[in-house]
Amino acid sequence: MLSFKTIKRFSALSLLPIAATLAHSTQAAEEVNIYSARQAFLIKPMLQAFTQETGIKANIIFAKKGLIERIENEGQNTNADLFLTPDIGPIYDIVNKGLTQAVNSEILEKNIPAQFRDPKKQWFGLTTRSRIIYASKDRVKEGDIKTYEDLADPKWKGKICNRSGKHTYNLSLISSMIATHGEAEAQKWLEGFKANLARKPQGNDRAQVKAVKEGVCDIALGNTYYFGKMITNAKNPEQIEWAQSVNLVFPNQADRGAHMNISGVVMTKHAKNKDNAVKLMEFLSGSLAQYMYAQENFEFPVRPGTPKSSLINQYMGDFKADDISLVTIAANRSKASKLVDKVGFDN
Amino acid sequence: MSNPTSPAIKPQILKSTGSHRRWLISALIVALLVALPVISVFYLALFPSENIWPHLAETVLPVYVSTTLILMFGVGILSIIIGVSSAWLVTMCRFPGRRFFEWALLLPFAVPAYVIAYVYTDLLEYAGPVQTLLRQLFGWQSYQDYWFPDIRTIAGAVLMLALVLYPYIYMLARASFLEHSANIQAASRTLGCTPLQSFFRVSLPMARPGIAVGLSLVSMETINDFGTVDYFAVKSMSAGIYDTWLNMGNLGGAAQIASLMLMFVVVLITLERVGRAKQKQFSGADRFKELDCFQLTGWRAFAASITCLIPFVAGFLVPFCLLSLYAYKNFSDSWTDEFVTIASNSFLLSVAAAIATCTVGLILAYSKRLSPGPGLMASVRFANLGYAMPGAVLAIGVIIPFASFDNGLDALLREHAGISTGLLLSGTVFAVFFAYVVRFLTVPFGSIESSLAKITPTMDMASRSLGLNSFQTLVKVHLPLIRGGILTGGLVVFVDCMKELPATLILRPFNFDTLATYVYQFASDEMLEESALGALLIVLVGLIPVILLSRSIRSTPHRRRTNRLVNKE
Numbered sequence: 011m012l013s014f015k016t017i018k019r020f021s022a023l024s025l026l027p028i029a030a031t032l033a034h035s036t037q038a039a040e041e042v043n044i045y046s047a048r049q050a051f052l053i054k055p056m057l058q059a060f061t062q063e064t065g066i067k068a069n070i071i072f073a074k075k076g077l078i079e080r081i082e083n084e085g086q087n088t089n090a091d092l093f094l095t096p097d098i099g100p101i102y103d104i105v106n107k108g109l110t111q112a113v114n115s116e117i118l119e120k121n122i123p124a125q126f127r128d129p130k131k132q133w134f135g136l137t138t139r140s141r142i143i144y145a146s147k148d149r150v151k152e153g154d155i156k157t158y159e160d161l162a163d164p165k166w167k168g169k170i171c172n173r174s175g176k177h178t179y180n181l182s183l184i185s186s187m188i189a190t191h192g193e194a195e196a197q198k199w200l201e202g203f204k205a206n207l208a209r210k211p212q213g214n215d216r217a218q219v220k221a222v223k224e225g226v227c228d229i230a231l232g233n234t235y236y237f238g239k240m241i242t243n244a245k246n247p248e249q250i251e252w253a254q255s256v257n258l259v260f261p262n263q264a265d266r267g268a269h270m271n272i273s274g275v276v277m278t279k280h281a282k283n284k285d286n287a288v289k290l291m292e293f294l295s296g297s298l299a300q301y302m303y304a305q306e307n308f309e310f311p312v313r314p315g316t317p318k319s320s321l322i323n324q325y326m327g328d329f330k331a332d333d334i335s336l337v338t339i340a341a342n343r344s345k346a347s348k349l350v351d352k353v354g355f356d357n
Numbered sequence: 358m359s360n361p362t363s364p365a366i367k368p369q370i371l372k373s374t375g376s377h378r379r380w381l382i383s384a385l386i387v388a389l390l391v392a393l394p395v396i397s398v399f400y401l402a403l404f405p406s407e408n409i410w411p412h413l414a415e416t417v418l419p420v421y422v423s424t425t426l427i428l429m430f431g432v433g434i435l436s437i438i439i440g441v442s443s444a445w446l447v448t449m450c451r452f453p454g455r456r457f458f459e460w461a462l463l464l465p466f467a468v469p470a471y472v473i474a475y476v477y478t479d480l481l482e483y484a485g486p487v488q489t490l491l492r493q494l495f496g497w498q499s500y501q502d503y504w505f506p507d508i509r510t511i512a513g514a515v516l517m518l519a520l521v522l523y524p525y526i527y528m529l530a531r532a533s534f535l536e537h538s539a540n541i542q543a544a545s546r547t548l549g550c551t552p553l554q555s556f557f558r559v560s561l562p563m564a565r566p567g568i569a570v571g572l573s574l575v576s577m578e579t580i581n582d583f584g585t586v587d588y589f590a591v592k593s594m595s596a597g598i599y600d601t602w603l604n605m606g607n608l609g610g611a612a613q614i615a616s617l618m619l620m621f622v623v624v625l626i627t628l629e630r631v632g633r634a635k636q637k638q639f640s641g642a643d644r645f646k647e648l649d650c651f652q653l654t655g656w657r658a659f660a661a662s663i664t665c666l667i668p669f670v671a672g673f674l675v676p677f678c679l680l681s682l683y684a685y686k687n688f689s690d691s692w693t694d695e696f697v698t699i700a701s702n703s704f705l706l707s708v709a710a711a712i713a714t715c716t717v718g719l720i721l722a723y724s725k726r727l728s729p730g731p732g733l734m735a736s737v738r739f740a741n742l743g744y745a746m747p748g749a750v751l752a753i754g755v756i757i758p759f760a761s762f763d764n765g766l767d768a769l770l771r772e773h774a775g776i777s778t779g780l781l782l783s784g785t786v787f788a789v790f791f792a793y794v795v796r797f798l799t800v801p802f803g804s805i806e807s808s809l810a811k812i813t814p815t816m817d818m819a820s821r822s823l824g825l826n827s828f829q830t831l832v833k834v835h836l837p838l839i840r841g842g843i844l845t846g847g848l849v850v851f852v853d854c855m856k857e858l859p860a861t862l863i864l865r866p867f868n869f870d871t872l873a874t875y876v877y878q879f880a881s882d883e884m885l886e887e888s889a890l891g892a893l894l895i896v897l898v899g900l901i902p903v904i905l906l907s908r909s910i911r912s913t914p915h916r917r918r919t920n921r922l923v924n925k926e
Contacts, residue, residue: 069867076863212590
C-alpha cells in the first residue's frame with residue numbers, strides 16, 4: 011500500500027542527487043567548464059591528457075543541440091567557459107549571437123593557420139576534414155568521377171547514395187556550391203544530384219559506403235575520417251570490407267579543391283575560468299592533442315608539422331583543399347537548407 | 358464522463374468549502390508552475406527571425422503534415438489493436454500463459470523506440486542475418502536479384518513505434534477492465550453474450566476513457582518522436598522543427614511549428630472528450646468482486662496465447678536477445694565502474710520524477726473533482742501539454758524561466774546584499790527533474806483522473822457527512838480506490854524517464870550521465886554494439902518496477918485496506 015511514510019522516504023531519497031550536485035558545484039578547484047556539441051567520448055582522451063599535464067579538471071556537458079540557447083539564457087552567470095563544435099555552423103551561430111569573446115594567444119596563432127581561425131579571434135579551428143567521394147573499386151573506373159559537379163551528371167543515374175541533405179555535412183557542401191556557382195546554378199546541380207540517387211537519403215556516412223559494398227549504388231559522399239574509422243575497425247571487421255571496396259576521390263583537384271570543414275572551439279563571453287580555458291585551447295592546438303586527434307579520430311590536424319595518421323597518409327596523401335572562407339559557408343547554410351526543401355532532396 | 362455538468366449527478370452537491378478553495382489555489386499554482394516551459398515556448402514563437410511559413414508551405418509542409426498524420430493514425434490503430442485485444446484477453450479470459458503475459462506484455466515498454474529501430478534495422482537490412490540467410494537458401498547473389506521489404510520506411514517506423522508504445526494502451530485498458538463492475542459483465546453473460554460480444558458491447562465502451570487516455574499518450578509520443586523517424590529518414594513535423602531551428606537558425610519559427618502541433622493535439626483530445634461527454638459511469642459497491650473469467654479452450658485458447666505472444670516476442674524478446682548478445686560480446690570493452698553511478702542516476706531521477714508527477718497529478722485531478730470550473734480546467738489542460746512537445750524544444754522552455762529566475766535573483770542580491778548567487782537552478786539535476794515532471798505529468802494525471810471519475814460522488818458525500826474533511830476523504834476513501842491508477846501512472850513515468858533523452862542532454866549538469874545519454878553518444882554514431890550494454894541496463898532497471906507494480910496493480914486492494922483498518926482497531 012502506498013503510504014505517506016513511503017512517499018516521504020522516497021522523496022528524501024530523491025533529493026540526494028540534487029543535494030550532491032549542489033555540493034559539487036560549490037567546489038572551487040582549478041577547473042575549466044566545457045559545453046560540447048561534439049560527442050564527449052571523442053574528446054575525453056585529450057581532456058584526460060590535459061588534466062594530467064596541468065592538474066586542471068575539465069568538466070563537460072555534451073548535447074548536439076540546445077547548448078547555445080543554454081549559454082544565451084544563462085547570461086553572465088553561465089558556467090560554460092568553452093564551447094566545442096564538430097562543424098563551422100554552430101560556431102557561426104554562437105559568434106553571431108555575441109556570446110563569445112576574442113582570445114589573444116600567440117600560441118593559438120602559431121598553431122592554427124589563418125584560414126582555420128577567425129581574424130577577429132572569436133573562434134579557432136582545431137581539426138579539419140574533407141567531404142570526399144567514395145567510389146566503388148569494381149564498378150567505377152578511376153577518373154570517371156572527378157568533381158562535385160559530376161554528381162549531377164546523368165550518367166550516374168540511380169548510382170549514388172547520400173545521407174540526408176539536411177545533415178550539416180551536406181548543408182556545408184551545398185553552401186559551398188552556392189558560394190561558388192550562385193544559387194540558381196546550385197539548385198540545378200542539386201536537382202541533377204537528386205535525380206541520380208539510388209535511394210531516398212538515409213543512414214550516416216558509413217552506411218553509404220556499406221551500400222556501395224553491397225551493390226545498392228556505386229558512388230557515395232562521406233567525410234574523410236570515417237574511412238580511417240572503418241578500415242581500422244577490428245571490432246566490426248565487416249566495416250574493413252566496406253572500406254576496402256572503395257577508392258577515395260578528392261574532388262575538384264584541377265580547380266578549387268576538395269570541400270573542407272572544421273571542428274572548433276570558442277570562448278564564451280562570460281567565461282569564469284578564463285586562464286584555464288586559454289590553457290585548454292592552447293593545449294588542444296598543441297602537438298600532443300593534435301597528434302591524438304590525428305591518430306585516434308583520423309581527423310586532419312590543423313597544426314602545421316603534426317604528423318597525420320600514417321594510415322591516412324597511406325590512403326589519402328596530399329590533396330588540394332578548397333580555401334573558400336568557412337564563414338561564407340556557414341552564412342549560406344540557411345539558403346542551402348531551403349534549397350534542399352525546394353528540390354525535395356530528402357523526399 | 359468527465360463532464361461535470363452532466364445532469365445525472367450534479368457535483369455542486371459536494372458543497373464548496375474553504376478547504377475546496379485551498380485545493381483550488383494550490384492546484385492553480387502548481388498548474389502554472391508546470392505550464393511555465395510551455396508558456397515560454399509560446400513566447401518564443403512570437404519572435405521568429407523570419408516568417409518560415411511561406412517557404413514551408415511552398416516546399417515541404419505537405420510532406421511533413423501527411424507523414425505526421427500517417428504516423429499518428431498508423432501507430433494509433435496498431436497500438437489499439439495490440440493493446441486492447443491483449444489487455445482484454447489477459448483480464449477477462451483464462452488461457453495457457455495468461456499469468457505470464459499479464460506482466461510480460463508490459464515489457465516492450467522498457468525498450469526505447471530508437472533502440473528497437475536500430476535492432477530491427479540490424480536484423481533486416483541487406484547485410485543482416487535474415488537477408489543473408491535468404492540469399493543462402495535461394496542462391497541470390499545481389500541486391501538486384503530479389504525484393505525484400507525495406508524497414509527504413511514510414512511503414513517500418515509505424516511498426517517500430519507501435520511495438521514499444523502499445524503498452525500504454527494495454528496498461529490503461531487493463532486497468533479499466535479491472536475496475537469494471539462484475540455485475541455488468543455478469544449481466545451481459547446472462548443476456549446471452551458470447552465472450553466476443555461481451556467484449557464489443559460491454560467491455561470496450563466502458564474502457565473507452567482509459568483507452569482514449571492511452572491513445573492520446575501514444576499519439577503525443579509519436580508526434581514528438583525524433584530519434585526513430587530520423588533514423589528511418591521519415592520526415593515528420595519534428596524534422597521540420599529541428600531543421601528550422603538548427604539549420605535555418607530560426608528558433609522562433611521552430612517554436613511556432615511546435616505550438617501549432619500542440620494546438621492540433623489539443624483539438625484531437627477535445628474532440629474525443631466531446632464525443633463521450635454524455636457518458637458517465639460509476640462503479641457500484643460490488644466493483645471489487647472477482648471478475649468472472651471466460652475459460653478458453655482448444656483453438657480459442659491457442660489463438661489467445663498467440664495474440665499475446667507476438668507483441669511480447671517482437672517488442673521485447675527479439676531486441677532483448679540481440680542486445681544481450683552484443684553486450685556479451687563487447688562486455689570487456691563496454692563495462693566501466695561508471696555504470697553503477699550512471700544507472701543509479703537514472704534510477705533515482707526516475708523514481709523522484711514518478712513520485713512528483715503522481716503527487717502533482719493527484720492534486721490537479723482531485724481539485725478538479727472538488728471544484729470543476731473553466732479556469733482550473735484550462736490551467737490543467739495547459740499544464741498537461743508538455744508531453745506533446747519535442748523534448749529539445751521543451752528543454753529550451755525549461756531553460757528560459759530557470760535562467761531568468763537565477764539571473765533575476767542574482768542581480769537582486771548583488772544590488773542589495775552584495776552577494777552573487779550565480780546559477781541556483783539552471784544546470785542542476787533539479788532542472789532535469791523539473792523537465793521530467795513537466796513532460797510526463799499528463800500520464801499520471803490522465804490515469805488518476807480516469808480512476809477518480811469512476812468513483813461515484815456519493816462516496817465523497819458519505820465520507821464528508823461522516824465528518825472527514827476533503828484531505829481525509831482523499832487519503833482514506835479515494836486513495837485506496839485509485840491506487841491502481843496512481844501506480845500505473847507512476848510506473849509509466851518511471852520507465853519514460855529512464856528512456857528520456859533530449860531534455861536530459863541539454864539540461865544536465867557537468868559530467869552527468871543517465872543510461873539514456875550514455876547509450877545515445879554511441880547510438881547516435883550508429884555504434885549499436887558499444888551502446889548495447891547501456892541499452893540493456895535501461896531495459897533491466899526498467900523491468901524491476903514493471904514486474905513489481907504489475908503484480909500490485911492486480912492484487913485486490915480492498916482486502917488489504919480492510920485488514921489494515923481492522924488491525925488499527
